[in-house]
Amino acid sequence: MSTPRLVEVRQNVLKQNDLLARSLRKRFADSGLLVVSFVSTPGAGKTALLEHTLSSLRERGLQVAALVGDLATDNDADRLARSQAPVRQITTGTVCHLDATMVEKALQDWSLERLDILFIENVGNMVCPSSYDLGENLRIVLLSTTEGEDKPLKYPTIFNTSDVALITKMDLAAVVEFDLEAARTNIQHVRPGMKTLEVSVKTGAGIPDYLDLIVSHVTQKVSM
Amino acid sequence: MHELSIAMSMVEMATEECLRLGAERVNALHLKLGLLSGVVKDALLFSYEIACDHTPLQGSRLLIEDVPVKVYCPNCNSEKTLDSIQLFACPACGALTPEVIEGRELLVVAMEIEERQQDAEVIA
Numbered sequence: 172m173s174t175p176r177l178v179e180v181r182q183n184v185l186k187q188n189d190l191l192a193r194s195l196r197k198r199f200a201d202s203g204l205l206v207v208s209f210v211s212t213p214g215a216g217k218t219a220l221l222e223h224t225l226s227s228l229r230e231r232g233l234q235v236a237a238l239v240g241d242l243a244t245d246n247d248a249d250r251l252a253r254s255q256a257p258v259r260q261i262t263t264g265t266v267c268h269l270d271a272t273m274v275e276k277a278l279q280d281w282s283l284e285r286l287d288i289l290f291i292e293n294v295g296n297m298v299c300p301s302s303y304d305l306g307e308n309l310r311i312v313l314l315s316t317t318e319g320e321d322k323p324l325k326y327p328t329i330f331n332t333s334d335v336a337l338i339t340k341m342d343l344a345a346v347v348e349f350d351l352e353a354a355r356t357n358i359q360h361v362r363p364g365m366k367t368l369e370v371s372v373k374t375g376a377g378i379p380d381y382l383d384l385i386v387s388h389v390t391q392k393v394s395m
Numbered sequence: 396m397h398e399l400s401i402a403m404s405m406v407e408m409a410t411e412e413c414l415r416l417g418a419e420r421v422n423a424l425h426l427k428l429g430l431l432s433g434v435v436k437d438a439l440l441f442s443y444e445i446a447c448d449h450t451p452l453q454g455s456r457l458l459i460e461d462v463p464v465k466v467y468c469p470n471c472n473s474e475k476t477l478d479s480i481q482l483f484a485c486p487a488c489g490a491l492t493p494e495v496i497e498g499r500e501l502l503v504v505a506m507e508i509e510e511r512q513q514d515a516e517v518i519a
Binding site for chain 2: 174179180181182184267268301302303327328329360361364
């Protein structure tokens, strides 16, 4: 014999992740470190952009590093290591997103104090990463022109949980008849006020503005 | 598809709570699920069943309450519920607004537990 009873719980399912992300964010702030994460579909150009970003920011005299999430291979980390910046791979196995625990583990024995900016490249996925706070200061969502201008409407949550949108592969915009105005409007519909930049890693168009945007956040942090 | 890991966290949490309360089993979990949580309801329901296997939640029901997205409209100076998450605009005046008040929830609000009769009597 047993009796059923309803008990109140009120527990956030992602509480563990959120708490850890909060403590990571504090640790980053204490070390004067800016943490920028990238989210996008597979193939939107995260690695190419990051490769370019690491090299360019090193030339500007900044200490940069990257964590790269991938399901299986470490090809991306190999590509990024060419920039000479410290790069670490997080192989997630079958997991389709990074979470705060993976970031914490990957950062073990790294002295963050010597770094200015840490980049985190999430697994290529427009859905799952949106649920997990990694403790980053800036989340950048990439939308490549080849994906079409309606992506923000198909994946509103990932845009809504990001801080900046970057339209990549602008060199291909004309070929694929990408409607830039429609893309900008769609982004504003799912995340009003979102800062949006257009870039092409191939031609370099828009890259200086994008780098300035990132660097401006470093300066803000130091002056805080 | 991260719903399985989310379902497993829920089951883990409920199992701990079940043990803490000295209950025999869990019959149901009540979950508030925001439209902006990034979690797909059907995938979560499917994963939940698998995650419950061989736990005190085996065979239990997951009761999901969908939470629509509520925003603050500075123009109307009030809270409004969005018609669609594809347009963050006030349904009354049309102004775009990024201020989300509700809709990101992924919250277990209650659970139905079954207690052993003698324990219930001791408590009573």
